[in-house]
Amino acid sequence: MNNQVVNFSTKNNPQLTLVGAGPGDPELITLKGMRALQEADVVLYDALANEELLKYVQPHVPKIYVGKRGGGIYKTQEEINELIVHCARHYGHVVRLKGGDPYIFGRGHEEQTYAEAQGVTVSVVPGISSVYSVPALQSIPLTRRGISESFWVITGTTRHGTLSHDVALAAQSTATVVILMGMRQLAKIQDVFEGYGQKHTPVAIIQNGSLPDEKTGVATVATMVEMAEEENLGSPAIIVIGEVVREHKVPAWVKEAVQYA
Numbered sequence: 001m002n003n004q005v006v007n008f009s010t011k012n013n014p015q016l017t018l019v020g021a022g023p024g025d026p027e028l029i030t031l032k033g034m035r036a037l038q039e040a041d042v043v044l045y046d047a048l049a050n051e052e053l054l055k056y057v058q059p060h061v062p063k064i065y066v067g068k069r070g071g072g073i074y075k076t077q078e079e080i081n082e083l084i085v086h087c088a089r090h091y092g093h094v095v096r097l098k099g100g101d102p103y104i105f106g107r108g109h110e111e112q113t114y115a116e117a118q119g120v121t122v123s124v125v126p127g128i129s130s131v132y133s134v135p136a137l138q139s140i141p142l143t144r145r146g147i148s149e150s151f152w153v154i155t156g157t158t159r160h161g162t163l164s165h166d167v168a169l170a171a172q173s174t175a176t177v178v179i180l181m182g183m184r185q186l187a188k189i190q191d192v193f194e195g196y197g198q199k200h201t202p203v204a205i206i207q208n209g210s211l212p213d214e215k216t217g218v219a220t221v222a223t224m225v226e227m228a229e230e231e232n233l234g235s236p237a238i239i240v241i242g243e244v245v246r247e248h249k250v251p252a253w254v255k256e257a258v259q260y261a
Contacts, residue, residue: 013092013121014085014088014089014092014094014119014120014121015088015092015093015094015120015121015122015123016084016088016093016094016095016096016111016112016115016120016121016122016123017036017040017093017094017095017096017122017123017124017125018096018098018102018108018111018112018122018123018124018125019033019036019037019095019096019097019098019102019125019127020033020098020099020100020101020102020106020125020126020127020128020129021033021045021046021048021049021050021053021097021098021099021100021127022050022099022100022127022128022133022210023099023100023128023129023130023133023134023209023210024048024050024099024130024208024209024210024211025050025210025211026050026052026053028128028133028210029053029127029128030125030126030127030128032125033125033127034053034056036095036125037053037054037056037057037095037097038056038057038058039093039095040057040058040061040093040094040095041061041091041092041093041094042061042062042063042064042087042091042092042093042094042095043057043061043062043063043064043094043095043096043097044064044066044080044083044084044087044094044095044096044097045063045064045065045066045067045096045097045098046066046067046097046098046099047065047067047099048098048099048100048236049097049098049099050211053097057095062091064083064087066079066080066083077107077110077111080111081110081111081114081115084096084111084114084115084120085114085115085118085120088115088120089120094120096108096111098127099127099130100127100128100129100130100131101126101127101128101129102124102126102127103124103126104129104131104153105155105180105181108124112124130180130209130210130238131153131178131180131238132178133209133210134206134209134210134238135178135204135206135238135240135244137209137210138204138206138209138216138248138249139247139248139249140204140240140244140245140247140248141244141247142176142178142240142242142244143176143244144244144247147243147244147247148174148175148176148242148243148244149174149175150173150175150176151175151176151177151178151242152166152170152173152175152176152177152178153178153180154166154167154170154177154178154179154180154182155179155180155181155182156179156180156181156182156183156184156185156189156239157181157182157184157185163185163188163189163192167179167188167189167192168192168196171192171193171195171196171198172196175242176240176241176242176243176244177239177240177241177242178238178239178240178241179238179239179241180238180239181235181236182238182239183205183228183233183234183235183237183239184235186224186225186228186239187225189224189239190221190222190224190225193221193241194221194222198221198241199220199221199222200220200221200222201220201221201241201242201243202218202219202220202241202242202243202245202246203218203219203220203221203224203227203239203240203241203245204216204217204218204239204240204245204248205217205219205224205227205228205231205233205237205238205239205240206237206238206240207233207234207235207236207237208236208237209237209238215231215232215233216248217230217231217233218245218248221241224239
């Protein structure tokens, strides 16, 4: 990959397209997102965007990795914002390829706001979010008549590295709860839900959803930390808590174990 920014002459129409890459499976990008990649003058892509999608980019077009993965070395958001504007001014059309959907815990709106303030025209191509697509691929409906009327989507870890206060609010509802970026907070999440009387509520943890190395574990709130350790589940993963997890496509004996745990 070409990771160097070359100072071409300034373009007359600097523009940015924020593209959602989907949950991981490269076939789950939208047609509009694929076309944006084909038309790009430079691509900035994240750790969670499948690199197979770069095959849609013209061979001569620079492809710059700006990966952001928890616990790893990465560019700060401020550095990424500045790089977007720099590339737009020197290349023209920047495609910012982001995992999932740019607006769901993707900081896409921050990048849009910064770029627009610097005179860059911005458009958005929504992506398929792991929030709903990854459970769906495991036959877990976030809503189902008679079981769940709504769902919460929460980041498990705030920008300060602490557990979101919304987890406690969600634990008091009957809604399905989907937690992203929560594996480091798993023990605290278990404590919160147990504290609100949900120790028997079923839980699914899905790692690398939609990819060939996807791993899934099913348990109850009271046993989810133990299960995650036994199954060696880690990030990136989503945590689904709620009665709809009983619909998971697992053998009957597993459903019975969850039912009566």
